[in-house]
Amino acid sequence: MSTPAIPLHRLLSEIRACTRCAEHLPLGPRPVIRVDPRLKVLLTGQAPGTRVHASGIPWDDPSGVRLRQWMALDREAFYDQRHYGVMAMGFCYPGKGKGGDLPPRTECAPLWHARVRPELPNLKLTLLIGRYAHLHYLDARHETLEQTVRRWREYLPNGFFPLPHPSPRNTLWLKRRPWFEQEIVPALREAIHQALSDG
Numbered sequence: 001m002s003t004p005a006i007p008l009h010r011l012l013s014e015i016r017a018c019t020r021c022a023e024h025l026p027l028g029p030r031p032v033i034r035v036d037p038r039l040k041v042l043l044t045g046q047a048p049g050t051r052v053h054a055s056g057i058p059w060d061d062p063s064g065v066r067l068r069q070w071m072a073l074d075r076e077a078f079y080d081q082r083h084y085g086v087m088a089m090g091f092c093y094p095g096k097g098k099g100g101d102l103p104p105r106t107e108c109a110p111l112w113h114a115r116v117r118p119e120l121p122n123l124k125l126t127l128l129i130g131r132y133a134h135l136h137y138l139d140a141r142h143e144t145l146e147q148t149v150r151r152w153r154e155y156l157p158n159g160f161f162p163l164p165h166p167s168p169r170n171t172l173w174l175k176r177r178p179w180f181e182q183e184i185v186p187a188l189r190e191a192i193h194q195a196l197s198d199g
Contacts, residue, residue, distance in 0.1 A: 008037055008119040015091065015112055021105045024095075031091035032058050033116075036081040040122050040195045043067075044113075044137070045129035046165060047090030047104035058086035066166035067129070072189050083196055087116055089132045100169055109136050123159070124195035127188075130165035138162060146177065149184060161191050 006014075015031050022029045032048045043059070051061040059067055059078070068078050078084060090104025091112070097103075113136075117123065126137070134140040137160055140148045148162045155162060164170055164180070174180055 008035070008116075011115060011119065015116075018091070018111075020111065021092070021107050024105065025092050026095040027053055027093050029092050030056065032056055033087050033091055033112075034058055034079075034081060035085040035087055035116060035120060037120060038082045038122055039085040039120060040124045040198070041084050041192055042117075042120065042123055042126045043084065043086045043088075043129060044126055044133045045086075045088045046132050047088050047101065047108075048093045049101055050093060053093035058088070062168050063166045066168075070163070070166065070185050070188060071192060085120070087113065089130075089136060100167075104132055124198050125191055126160050128155075128160055128162045130163075134162050149180070152184065152187065156191060161188060163188070 012033065012035070015033055018031055019029050027050070030048075030053055032052055035042070045059075045063075048058065049061055049063075052058055057079075058064075064078075068075065071078070073084075088104065088108075090108045092105065092108075094102040094105055128134050128137055131140075131145050134145065134148045138148065138155060140162070143151075145164060149164060152161055163184070164173060
């Protein structure tokens with residue numbers, strides 16, 4: 001049985017009050033999501049880190065600095081909700097693991113994404129940032145992150161653009177793949193320009 005549609009502002013209130021996996025969250029629940037019916041570009045990354053958990057502002061960390069560089073946006077433009085929104089795979093900080101933050105909680109995306117996206121009537125482009133977003137939205141189970149990113153042209157007609165995560169932990173990955181800055185970043189900027197210009 002499908003969940004009846006409700007206005008976006010009520011849905012966001014429901015999300016921000018969510019405690020579904022509170023017992024697994026070391027800092028407690030603080031869902032971070034920023035969407036507006038007017039937006040045309042949606043960013044779907046992994047989950048908030050500790051800095052974003054503290055501020056409540058998505059991509060308010062070094063990863064966000066690099067992402068804005070890729071998108072050729074200053075901070076003010078990036079947070080303009082008329083154009084850009086953020087809905088990660090996990091809305092709350094999941095805790096720390098051996099190699100960094102834990103993966104996003106698996107409850108979030110199945111519970112909320114399919115309810116939020118229909119409430120974004122102007123959405124043209126979704127940036128899928130990192131492997132967890134690729135696996136959820138694309139048929140990427142049998143390929144590496146690099147292969148998925150290189151296939152961006154195949155996903156663009158459906159409104160998706162796969163990217164690696166801009167975390168400082170991925171600096172070496174990026175340095176070893178100069179084609180990303182040379183080919184993918186310009187294509188990303190053009191895709192964003194087209195999305196904002198469309199309609």
